[in-house]
Amino acid sequence: MVKEKFKSLIRLLFHLSYKLCIKIGIASPTIVVRMDGGICSQMHQYLIGQIFKERGTNVEYELDFFKYNGKDINGVHVRNFDLLKAFPYLNFKSASSFKSHFYSLVYNYVGNYPYELSTNWVDLLPPRILSGYYADPSYLYYPLFQKVFHICSKDILDFENQHICTMIENHNSIAVHVRRGDLAEYNIAYGYPVTINYFVEAIKYIKEKTIDPVFYFFSDDRNYVEQELLPIIPVKIEYKVVQNGSEKGYIDLFLISMCKHQITSKGSLGKYGALLGMNKEKMVLVSKDDTQTFMFDNAPCLKIII
Incomplete structure (x- = not known):
């Protein structure tokens, strides 16, 4: 006292x-x-x-x-x-x-x-x-x-990521943000992580709605993407797993924003990338139990809830 x-x-x-x-x-x-x-x-x-x-x-x-x-x-x-x-x-x-x-x-x-x-x-x-x-x-x-916020020059990218960016620009590119790490389990602010079935359904949806899509996977858990997610996708897709790691999250943000459409997960990276993206006809896919989807309520995009 x-x-x-x-x-x-x-x-x-x-x-x-x-x-x-x-x-x-x-x-x-x-x-x-x-x-x-x-x-x-x-x-x-x-x-x-x-x-x-x-x-x-x-x-x-x-x-x-x-x-x-x-x-x-x-x-x-x-x-x-x-x-x-x-x-x-x-x-x-x-x-x-x-x-x-x-x-x-x-x-x-x-x-x-x-x-x-x-x-x-x-x-x-x-x-x-x-x-x-x-x-x-x-x-x-x-x-x-x-x-x-707006996208800056590609000068912030190293040589390898400039090459990936060029590929993204030349394809009907789909960013898939697979957040794991400290959101791979329940978090009071985000709830439970999205299920692996969410990504499967979202990829199937984009595959049906777009022509010749190329999927770019961004994740802090490459093994989860390559060993658990990709093997159970029931449709054939063209894809690349981007390997920047958590220490280059700002580069992943840049590349996600350059994609034509975005599949998001819990956490903000995929969503912020979509908000930065210049394609006003973009589809942004979100999980039905995601608490952050309000940020797209007034955005020039088509919000798809899976």
Whole structure:
């Protein structure tokens, strides 16, 4: 009890001191957004910051996760800070370690999605540091996502992936995102992983609806694709398993976006790739129990639920 009162007193003193610094112009009230996870989590967190940025608020991003952790939930697959590799044109400012630690002590605001579905967090005023995860406001993907993100030059690709990109452009290409890793089992935010039968049915559907499709598989579990999924597909398909690995998720995102159509799974990579894609007649296939399909509600595409 005494310890908590002491901490509260310290926070109050720091808060009053910081308000004085703001008043005399040696500090600027800021929204700091903590970043973590893969390329799509980084994109999502960047968009959260842009909601405040568009109101004229100073926004900075904390990158400590990539310095001290940089792994998925299971601690297996690497998670690098790749946002600026994928989108080098972004106006990005990182928070200093001092500001991050100070804000964490005095101005921390923790999101609790999916338990908390309110979007009232968008009304927060600086100074604040946003930690955790937040429910998406309806305008996050349209128009904000479309305004902020667009495909960059192929220069972000290495030689091998430039070759794959050329193949994708020259084919009636279908991206198949097979997310495994830390989403191969139940996750509170995503639910259960999609079944292998979902991929079979989605591939059969695309095979029937398109002419000469070529399927490009993107996965963090190549063995699952090659040893479990491909052998049970009942129709003959032309395909390629792309082998970039989790450390090149931003490259897979680029290649998925270049495909004509997308078959998605749990997680965001396939969906974000579809949102980035320029084909306005694209089909985007989603699982019927996927909680993220709302992001296509206003998108220029045909959403197919399997």
